[in-house]
Amino acid sequence: MLNGFTSIFNLLNARLSRRIALWVFISIVVVEALILLPSAYRRERELIQHLEDVGVASISPLLRLCGSQITAPKIHQVAQQLMLESRVEGGHVYTEEGEAIAYFGEVPELNFNHVKNSPSVRFRSRDGNRYEMSMWTEAQGKPYLVIVRLDSSQISQEIKAFIIRIFGLVILICIFVTLATLAALAPAVIAPILKLRKALIAVGESPGAFTGDLDCLALAKNRRDELGEVLIDFNRMNHQINRYFKEIQESKKELENLVAEVESARDQSEKLLLNILPYTIAQQLKQGVYPIAESFPNATVLFADLVGFTQLSTEVPAVEVVELLNKIFSIFDQLAQQYAVEKIKTIGDAYMVVGGVPQPHPDCTQAIAQMALDMQREVRQLAAETGIPLTIRIGINNGPVVAGVIGIKKFIYDLWGDTVNTASRMESHGIPGQIQVSEVTYFLLRDRFQFESRGTINVKGKGMMKTYLLLGWKDEPTAELKLTTSSSIGSVDAASGIHGP
Template identity: 30%
Template structure:
């Protein structure tokens, strides 16, 4: 019956439309052609040009970044290989061989030197009064003094003759470099004065930070700058566990002058804990080796290559681009451009991005990111897996970047190279192109539309009838109909308006759908059984539940913290804590009941019965303690948490009518509230019932007692 009726209505409407569309005027056809051809052609041409041009500019930006990354990779590879080759050549030099044999013999001779108590006191005073305070001031850590003093008589003698005199030169490094004769008349001083100039020229010409000469037993028999590493032993001394010492042992073990060792950046205490690379080459010839030369590669040498001597912009990296190195430990091996240009802002960005404030402040203090700045991005992970490519995403301090990554093929170094530039800058040409295309297309569309409007003025008279009809609809008269008189598009418009007025009658259906959605929302606030009674108008709604575990948690120390905060900061801290509590509830399968400014009420087994609801509640309470500890570590606060856990019968229901709230009460809630404060100290406290059901899974200590329903209840604290 309904199908037949619908067909009749449809046929009648179609007949009316065909009778009234007797034909189109020439003006109508011209208007249609103008709009269709102009608008369609503009949109198609603009869309094709936009897609092709945007993709070309996008690819060009990425290709440029890949090219810069490849260039920097080649440059740093060349720099490291040059350092290796130079070390190998210098160690084979006749001057190096002569210096090695001469100073090895002189060092052995000094082993017979007797170090007096006065000299020992002088050496200890140098470390306790000069070196160690300077080292502690630089690193912020504490060091002993005796550990740095060489074990051998020769080592202590050399430090007395050279190292302890460094202060006399007032950091004049040129003087330190050439102070090879200590004036003691020893064969060591004579040999150092005669051949030590070879080291001086290496330092000045090759740009090394320092150069050490070692014998086959691991003794540092000569140092260009005569630092605290002079006279120490890499096998038994204070630096025996360093990567430098291990690389030295591996290199010497080859017993080949062709061997070559290189270390990754490591913190070298004699250089005030500054990150340092070492290139080690045995000294000798094809007949055998007599020791090794170790060249200290400057951190600046690597930074100059990676930054192009800080010429980022002139080398195609714009205002935000940079290229940096990352080691296998996810720490930087070169300095960040952002730190170089704006240290204060960089430190703030690090802390905002989740980096520990102590690390961020240390980076800003020494203005260096090597071995300090973690870079745990997808680009680094991909490059460490041996893959090269590009990615658009988050960079190492939280911004959006275009990144080109690749592993760095250098023997002895497990580094990856990352080139990045802010997404906004990299794709700025794309954005400019997009804006120009859209503006041009908008101009064309606007021009065509204005022309069409001018031409359409002659057809506006029938619109007046429609305006009057619209006003009546706005007043609520949904039965209005526009009289039909024209046989052109305006006639169709009148039909469309009439159809629209008819369609408004179905709004009640939409209202009904909205009512259903409201019911769904209501069910998210309370159980369905409670919601049904609430809609029926019940004033008092409550339900009893058996075997439900309750957790009542209360923050301690937050009021003291809030007294030093403004309103926005206080709300921010509370939101962070509550998000952590909600996540813990979701993970442990616990149901949140309500939250207060300093409290959190949750249950397990209320809406969804659970066999292990007691265990889940205890585990949830422990998770809240973990949330508090993480919050304190991140924000430098010292708030605590007292949580009480009980299980038993509870009642849930709605509280209030004007301000609707779903709440939970009963003996279990009351006891959970009381046991939390049995000692006043932070922690997780449980009732005797909870203890009996979970003591095999957790460690408890007796915390005290509370009165419950006329009996004394023992309270236990989770250890």
């Protein structure tokens, strides 16, 4: 029994149970109130009727006991004797014509004028403690009107006691019916609903975690009502959710793998694109800017060619030729990255690089000149190490260029303009092992580098031009100058977004 009360107490902790208990309790109270009010009213009428009967029984012999002389003193005397043993508190006697003969005890509020046209009049005071009634009686063949004032205080007390008894009984009935209702609904409705709610919360918080039947579904066994069908449908829904969740998880894993593959492919394509095009140009292409063409008022263009490499390729196995060329151009690529200049392309055994394009450079002419000297030194060193007669011819020119990407296949960032053509002629008309520059480049570098005038030469397509051979620095760069140059190159590298291999 104790466990039963404990279970009911636990059920009352649920909002659903409290709501059911409240409405059952209120419903019973309302029903009992509808019954109590008429009952209290009937009980009050019964008590009043009994009081009237007592009043009639007490006052009826009043005039008869007065004898043959009905006078005020006599009435008063007899009334005093009658009042001692009754609930009569006072009264008034009138003749048929309305003449007041006598009064006794408390004076009634009713008078002859109130009752002369009515056979019977009743009146109750505001506090309910006094009740007045009128009645006609005969004495010695004459009718008299008697108005009696009665003590009705006991009626109010009895009605209050009656209401308290009934109300207490109603409360007991309400409590019993409420508990009985909860006890009946608990295993049949409330407990399954609460467990179903708990299961729904669990499935919502951890979808796919419950693979079997949930605890609440044990309640659905042997049930043939709608709630049992709901529990069964929930079980079916949970199995479907688990299946869909597993499918989603598998699809998610496949999608994650696919995304990883796509990201890996994108990274590879990004690296490949940056190996083909400058960073800023690659970004423009990805944003849909096409074709790309920009003018640059001042750029430094360098062409380099390995002298006699074509003849060498006929004498050395092809694989060795490719490996040697790859080694040389890889060194050139590292130098281009070091000096923050842009490699444009290779044409056979020729190498093209530009400074100041597509990103500005603090001193692209000096950077190209330094790279040319390093290229010359690296080729000589490689020739000494391998014993292969390698010689490089380099040409440099300064001026405006147009740069961009054109075509629809095999994109390449290229340069156009007379400056490019002149730089190519500086290389093709140069001297093997030397760096030939145009007069424009010479004027830009003459304060920092040593030159040897070559004089005026006939350049194809250009006519007679004065050219110079770059020999090296006037004075070997100090540590401070090298540090400044390295810092400038690094800042340009970071600003342009150029990344090493």
